[in-house]
Amino acid sequence: MTKPPKSSPAQSNALHDHQPGAGNAGYETRAGSGGETHQDAAAGAPADGYLTDNFGHRLADNQNSLKAGARGPALLEDFILREKIFHFDHERIPERIVHARGSGAHGVFEVTRAIPELTKAGLFQEKGKTCPVFVRFSTVAGGAGSVDTPRDVRGFAVKFYTDEGNWDLVGNNIPVFFIQDAIKFPDLIHSVKMEADRGYPQAASAHDTFWDFVGLMPESMHMIMWAMSDRAIPRTLRTMEGFGVHTFRLVDAKGKGRFVKFHWKPAQGLESLIWDEAVKIAGADPDFHRRDLYEAIESGAYPAWDLGVQVFDEEWAAKQPYDVLDATKLVPEEDVPVEIVGRMTLNRNVDNFFAETEQVAFLPTNVLPGIDFSNDPLLQGRLFSYLDTQKSRLGTTNFHQIPINAPKCPFHNMQRDGLMQTLVPTGRANYEPNSLNEAGEASGPRADPDSGFTSFRDNGERNDPTEKLRVRPELFADHYSQAALFFHSQTESEQAHIASALVFELSKVSLEHIRKRVLSRLRNVDEELASRVAKGLAMDLPEKAPAARAVTAMKPSDALSIQKQARKTFEGRKVGILFAEGSDKAAIDTLKKDIEGAGGSVFLVAPKVGGIAVKGGTLKAHGQLDGSPSIMFDAVASVLMPEAAAELARQGAAVQWFMDAYGHCKTIAHCPGTQVILDKAGVEKDDGVVPNEDLIKVGPVRHFAREPKVRALA
Ligand code: HDE
Numbered sequence: 222m223t224k225p226p227k228s229s230p231a232q233s234n235a236l237h238d239h240q241p242g243a244g245n246a247g248y249e250t251r252a253g254s255g256g257e258t259h260q261d262a263a264a265g266a267p268a269d270g271y272l273t274d275n276f277g278h279r280l281a282d283n284q285n286s287l288k289a290g291a292r293g294p295a296l297l298e299d300f301i302l303r304e305k306i307f308h309f310d311h312e313r314i315p316e317r318i319v320h321a322r323g324s325g326a327h328g329v330f331e332v333t334r335a336i337p338e339l340t341k342a343g344l345f346q347e348k349g350k351t352c353p354v355f356v357r358f359s360t361v362a363g364g365a366g367s368v369d370t371p372r373d374v375r376g377f378a379v380k381f382y383t384d385e386g387n388w389d390l391v392g393n394n395i396p397v398f399f400i401q402d403a404i405k406f407p408d409l410i411h412s413v414k415m416e417a418d419r420g421y422p423q424a425a426s427a428h429d430t431f432w433d434f435v436g437l438m439p440e441s442m443h444m445i446m447w448a449m450s451d452r453a454i455p456r457t458l459r460t461m462e463g464f465g466v467h468t469f470r471l472v473d474a475k476g477k478g479r480f481v482k483f484h485w486k487p488a489q490g491l492e493s494l495i496w497d498e499a500v501k502i503a504g505a506d507p508d509f510h511r512r513d514l515y516e517a518i519e520s521g522a523y524p525a526w527d528l529g530v531q532v533f534d535e536e537w538a539a540k541q542p543y544d545v546l547d548a549t550k551l552v553p554e555e556d557v558p559v560e561i562v563g564r565m566t567l568n569r570n571v572d573n574f575f576a577e578t579e580q581v582a583f584l585p586t587n588v589l590p591g592i593d594f595s596n597d598p599l600l601q602g603r604l605f606s607y608l609d610t611q612k613s614r615l616g617t618t619n620f621h622q623i624p625i626n627a628p629k630c631p632f633h634n635m636q637r638d639g640l641m642q643t644l645v646p647t648g649r650a651n652y653e654p655n656s657l658n659e660a661g662e663a664s665g666p667r668a669d670p671d672s673g674f675t676s677f678r679d680n681g682e683r684n685d686p687t688e689k690l691r692v693r694p695e696l697f698a699d700h701y702s703q704a705a706l707f708f709h710s711q712t713e714s715e716q717a718h719i720a721s722a723l724v725f726e727l728s729k730v731s732l733e734h735i736r737k738r739v740l741s742r743l744r745n746v747d748e749e750l751a752s753r754v755a756k757g758l759a760m761d762l763p764e765k766a767p768a769a770r771a772v773t774a775m776k777p778s779d780a781l782s783i784q785k786q787a788r789k790t791f792e793g794r795k796v797g798i799l800f801a802e803g804s805d806k807a808a809i810d811t812l813k814k815d816i817e818g819a820g821g822s823v824f825l826v827a828p829k830v831g832g833i834a835v836k837g838g839t840l841k842a843h844g845q846l847d848g849s850p851s852i853m854f855d856a857v858a859s860v861l862m863p864e865a866a867a868e869l870a871r872q873g874a875a876v877q878w879f880m881d882a883y884g885h886c887k888t889i890a891h892c893p894g895t896q897v898i899l900d901k902a903g904v905e906k907d908d909g910v911v912p913n914e915d916l917i918k919v920g921p922v923r924h925f926a927r928e929p930k931v932r933a934l935a
Pocket of ligand 1: 359
């Protein structure tokens with residue numbers, strides 16, 4: 222796919238052409254002349270146009286405010302200074318109450334399989350049909366300036382700009398949720414965010430109030446298994462799945478509805494971090510995920526996801542041991558296969574982070590004729606919340622006019638006015654019905670029962686709509702069967718990660734009764750897991766919590782494990798190569814050629830970046846050793862002469878480079894000269910510690926068999 226051009230300033234600013242100034246080239250402050258600036262006579266018109274204020278007046282000086290004398294006070298009449306500071310003072314808008322930190326990108330969605338038999342949505346009528354998309358990935362708990370790699374759920378929100386209006390699939394990277402009913406959401410979020418009195422911890426669930434909520438809400442136990450698993454620390458945003466979470470409905474042209482669950486499967490494969498690595502990345506590069514996504518797209522390695530659907534009907538749903546309207550339950554892929562219907566490719570970075578990524582407003586209510594909601598009580602609450610929150614975040618009911626939110630198909634109705642109205646509707650027809658057309662005037666748009674959105678007519682088979690009840694359906698009370706399903710579907714290593722994450726998080730809980738309550742619930746998920754966690758906390762196992770419904774054993778599902786789906790590929794993976802003075806350039810070139818030939822990329826690391834003498838010339842590094850720890854790479858290699866290696870072996874950064882790569886179970890390729898550092902770093906030979914020549918054969922995979930040697934897991 223060819224790289225689409227970035228939009229030019231003129232395109233992105235069609236109405237108001239505030240073009241960026243040409244820096245300060247051509248401007249200077251003349252000493253000894255009272256400080257006034259002037260344009261350098263030789264400069265002529267700046268390349269990117271003249272600097273103006275917001276009303277189009279050209280500025281002569283952008284360096285000095287207007288003062289009463291060179292050393293006097295500023296003057297109120299300085300409209301240039303006042304406008305600039307006024308605008309700056311109001312540059313921030315409220316951050317999202319959840320999902321505040323996010324990264325966005327543009328792309329395209331292409332239908333790979335038409336499904337007119339399932340939905341009348343225009344988008345899915347024809348194979349090959351495309352539409353533009355905008356995606357925003359996010360963490361949930363942390364503020365906008367928090368780090369990218371905490372243990373947290375990731376938001377996976379996609380806006381499809383279709384011919385029939387926008388469709389927003391506002392999902393997560395985990396297919397279930399903590400709670401079943403929207404009325405619990407404010408409590409959940411209050412408990413996980415920084416504690417109300419002390420304002421910490423930021424972007425972390427490892428604290429009293431969150432685990433207090435969990436212990437008291439057993440419905441969260443399935444999601445807790447996912448959140449404590451490696452799913453909650455993805456290696457990159459490119460290597461995680463996405464899920465619509467709720468059961469939605471597809472409606473065909475005849476009005477027949479079927480239930481559907483949406484899935485996004487990454488073409489890059491699934492990969493996660495190791496917890497120690499996530500913590501270190503948070504310090505070394507807080508923007509790790511944002512940078513990775515940006516760089517992948519800039520380099521033309523466009524990340525892609527396949528959109529899959531699991532479709533089933535009411536009758537099938539009624540026979541399951543769980544309720545498909547319960548967002549704490551998933552539908553195993555082994556029971557209902559995921560059918561791929563399209564592919565999304567992200568191929569353009571945003572031009573402006575605020576205008577696009579910050580101002581994008583996703584609304585689960587944005588559906589198309591042919592895609593509808595279910596009665597999932599969590600989804601129903603979301604249908605109110607997202608429209609509502611935009612008013613407080615973006616300050617106006619006209620947020621749909623912001624370019625990133627506006628549909629790319631025409632939209633017209635009788636809604637008028639409001640703060641920041643930028644459209645200029647003409648004529649008198651701002652009400653409906655009207656008969657102004659009979660007098661030859663424009664009478665505006667009308668509703669169309671044939672092509673317009675009509676809500677699916679739920680037959681309410683398993684529901685009596687005449688009763689008003691504050692209750693939950695019967696099967697919602699099974700809190701543990703699917704938590705156990707998830708745990709039992711993991712590899713031994715993944716199970717150890719879950720147990721260790723629970724020990725880590727609960728060790729940060731200071732109130733003992735909260736730890737005990739969580740342990741008592743874990744016994745319903747898996748007795749051995751509960752014992753391992755209790756042992757890791759040096760606590761006795763408390764009595765098992767009574768379960769509201771008996772736990773049913775479900776058949777383990779390989780689709781729930783990351784490691785069982787691991788793929789050996791260099792595509793989109795980065796290898797760090799350490800070199801130093803005297804290194805053999807030819808050996809580095811060979812490694813580079815092989816890695817790039819296999820689809821990967823190379824990042825050269827050296828003690829100095831400016832260019833150092835190597836055998837065969839001078840070589841510049843991409844990054845300096847201290848600022849390029851091995852956590853940044855999927856695998857490492859090294860080309861070092863014994864003398865240079867001996868020197869590096871005395872430096873903490875070099876030893877740590879290999880120690881971390883080893884501890885994070887990565888492939889370490891090396892030349893014989895490096896051995897002195899490997900010995901110091903405690904790196905022992907295994908399947909993943911190989912000569913440089915074997916790097917391509919072994920691949921940038923994780924060697925989890927090594928893990929028990931490098932850390933004590935619960
Ligand atoms: Fe959200 N959620 N949510 N959520 N959510 C928001 O909307 C809310 C839920 C999700 O990148 C807010 O525009 C309620 C589930 C994503 O801009 C807010 C409930 C899922 C994003 C809101 C939920 C999500 C949000 C904050 C329980 C996965 C980021 C800013 C009923 C299916 C979208 C905003 C972006 C954002 C409310 C539960 C996903 C406050 C009330 C379940 C990916 O409206």
